[in-house]
Amino acid sequence: MRILPALLLAAAPPAHAIQTCELDGAHVNPANGHTTAGKSGLMRCKDAGSGVLQREQELRDGRFVGAVRFYRNGVLEREHAVNERGNRDGLAREYAATPGANNPLLREETLRNGSTVGLARAWYANGTLRRASFHGDDGREQAVAEFNERGQLAELRCAARPQLAPAADDAAWCGHRGAPAPVSLYDGRGALAGTRVFERGELRRRESYWDDGKPRESAEISTSGGGERSFARDGVKRRETLWVWQAGAGDAAKRRLTTLEREFHDSGTLLRERRWTPGERGAELAAEKRWYLNGQPREASEYIVEGGKTIRRDLHFHDNGQPSHDGRWLLAGRYEQQPLGIHRSFDEAGRLRAERHDDERGRITRERELDAAGAVVRDDAVFEDGSRKAFSR
Template sequence: MRHRLLATLLICITPAAFAVQDCELNGQTINTNNGAESAGKTGLVRCKDRDTGRMEREYELRNGDSFGLMRYYRDGKLNKEFTTTPNGPHVGLEREWAANGQLIEEFTNVNGNARGLRRSWYDSGAPKRVEFVADTEREGAAAHFTANKQLSELRCGPKPLLAPHVDDAALCGFGGKASTVSTFGSDGTLRGTQTLLAGVVQKSTRFYSSGKPSDDLERNGTQVKEGFYAEDGIKRREKLWDESSRPALLLRDAEFHASGTLVRERLYTVAESNGRKRSRLALDARYFLNGQPQSKEKFTLEGSTEVREWQRFTDSGKLRFQGSFVSDGRYSERAIGVHLSFFENGKTELENTYDAQGNIKRQRVWDADGTLRSDDELFEDGSRKAMGR
C-alpha cells in the first residue's frame, strides 16, 4: 500500500520536483526511496531541493505508510495542500495557491469527490467561481465571474445554496418575485440574460459576440420552447418540450431556411412503453421555400405495427401522390392499400392496389382528361391481364 501511495504522490509532483531532494523526518535525514528507513515511523516528512534549499514537498507518515496531510511547493512557495486516506482518496479540505501566494481554490473532499461549497479566485484575489457541489448537478448551484467581477454564468439550485458569498436567493428569484440577471464575457460584452423564479429559468437569451441571439428559451407551465439562431440572427431551429415528466419529452421540432422560411416540422405524441413515457413521431412535414407543402408523413400505430401515410405535393400545393406503408423493421417497410398519383389538374393518373405482403395486385391508369386507359390484374411473375377478361 505504501508503494502505491508513493507512486500516487510522484504523479502529483511537478517536473521541477524531480530534482535531487534532501528529506527529513522529525528533523532526522531520511532516504524516501529506502522503505526500511521509514518502516514503522510516524511524523512529517519535509523535502527540500538540494541546490536551492527551497521546500518541495511535505507529507505525513503514519506507522511507515504515507497518508494524511500532503503539501506541495512551487519555487519554495506553498502550491497545494490536501489530506489522503489510507486507501488513497483525498478527504477533507483541499487548497491551491497561485505563485503570488493568493489562494485560488478551496473545497472539501468526501471520499475523493468534491462536495459542498467550492470556491476559486483569480490570481488578483477577485472571485472566479462559487459552487455548491451535490450528488447530482440539479441539486447543486454555481456562479462564475469574469476577472472584472461581472457575472459570467449562473446555475441555480432547488434552494439558495451559495450564501454568504453569492446572494443566489435574490439572483435566482427565491423571494417570490422573478429576477432578471445578465451575464458577460471576459471582454465585458453581454453574453446572456435570464429571468428566474424559484431557481427555475422562465426566459433566457444567449448572444453571439456580435450581439445577435444564439439561442433562447421560454417556459410556459410545463412546456418549454427553445430557439436556435445562425450568427446573422435568423432562427434556424425551434423545439418544444414537455417537462411534466423526466426526462423531458419532445413535442415539436421545426427547421428553418437561411431566409427564415419554415422547411421542416416534426410533431410528436406522448406514448407509453414498458411503463415509461416517450416521444413518438406523429407527423413529419416538409415545405418548399415558397411556403407550399412538399411532403407530409403521418405515423400511426395499429396495434404494435407502425403505419406511415405519405403525401407528396407539387410546388403549387397540388397533391401529387398518396399512399400508406407498414414498417417491417428499422430500415424496411412495405406498401399497403391503395396508392394514388395525380395530374396537375387534380385528376387521378395512377392507382396501385397492394395486398398485405406488399405486392401490387391491381393497377389502373388514366389520361389527364379522366379517361381510363387500362385496368389490369398483376401477378407475382410480372405478368398481367385486363380486369374482367
C-alpha cells in the same frame, strides 16, 4: 473521479526532477517502505540539484496520513490532507505559486474521502471571485455561479434552496425570496451575453445573445412544459422546439417529451416540421412535413394506429403545390415498411395519372395508367412471378 493515493502522487515526481527526501534530518525514500516504516513526522523533499523545496508530506507510524504540500520553485502551489485510505480529506487549497510575498489563493474546497462537498470557491490571480459551487454529500455539483474578471456574473445554475452564501447571493439571483428574479450575464469583455429568470431555483426563461447583441437562443420553461428557439446572426429564426413535462412513475423523475420541432432556412422559410403525441410510453411521432423554399408543401406524413398496427400515410407534392403521390405504408418494424392499399400518382396539374394496388402482404396486384383527360390507357393485373395481363372486370 478516481482519487489517487497520496503515496502514488509522492512517488511520481516529474521525469526531469530528482528529489531527495528527509525526515527529522534522516534520509528517507517514499518509494521504499523500509526507510519510512514506523516513522512519524513531516517528510520534506527537495530538488537534488538546487536544494529547492518541492514537497512536504506527513507520516504517521510509517503511513502517509495528514498534511501534503507541493511547491513550485520553492513557492507553495497546493496543499491538502489525506486520510488513512489515501484519499484527500478536509480543506484543500491551490495557489498561483508566484514568487515574492504575494501568493494569491486560486481555489479552496473541502473534501470528504476524495469527493468535494459543500462550498467550493475559485479566484482569478487578481483576487476576484471566478467561481463558486456547492456540492452535495454525494459530491455532485448542485449550484454554480461564475464571474468574469470584472466581477460580473457570467453563468448561474441554481438549486432548490440557496447554497452559495457568503460567496454569492443565489438567494436573490435564484428567486428564493418570492417573485421570479431576472439576472444578467456578461462575457469576458463586460458585454451582455444573456439573461436568466429563476423562480425558487427553477429556470423559467433563458436568453443568450450574439456579440452584436442580437438574440442567439431563447427558452421559456413552465411547470407544464416549455419551448426553445435558436437564431442566426442576422436574427432569422433557425430552429424551434416545444415540449411538455411527463411525471415519472413512482420515484422516477419527470421527463421532458418533445411535441414539436421546426427547422427554418437561412431565409426564414419553414423547411421541416415534426409533431409527437405524448403517451404512457413516451412521445409517439404523429406527423412530419417538409416545404420547398418557395413556401409550397413538399412532403407530409401522418402516423395512425389501426388494429394495433402503425400506418403512415405519405403525401408528396410538386413545387406548385399540387399532389404528386399519395400512399399508405404498414410499419412492421423500425426499418421495415410495406406498401398498403392503393398508391396514386398525379401530374403537375393535380390530375390522377397512375395507380398501384397492393395486397395485405405488400405485393403488387394491379397497375393502372391514365392520360391527361382521365381516360385509362393501361390496366393490368400483376402476378407473383411478375407477369401481367389486362385486368378483367
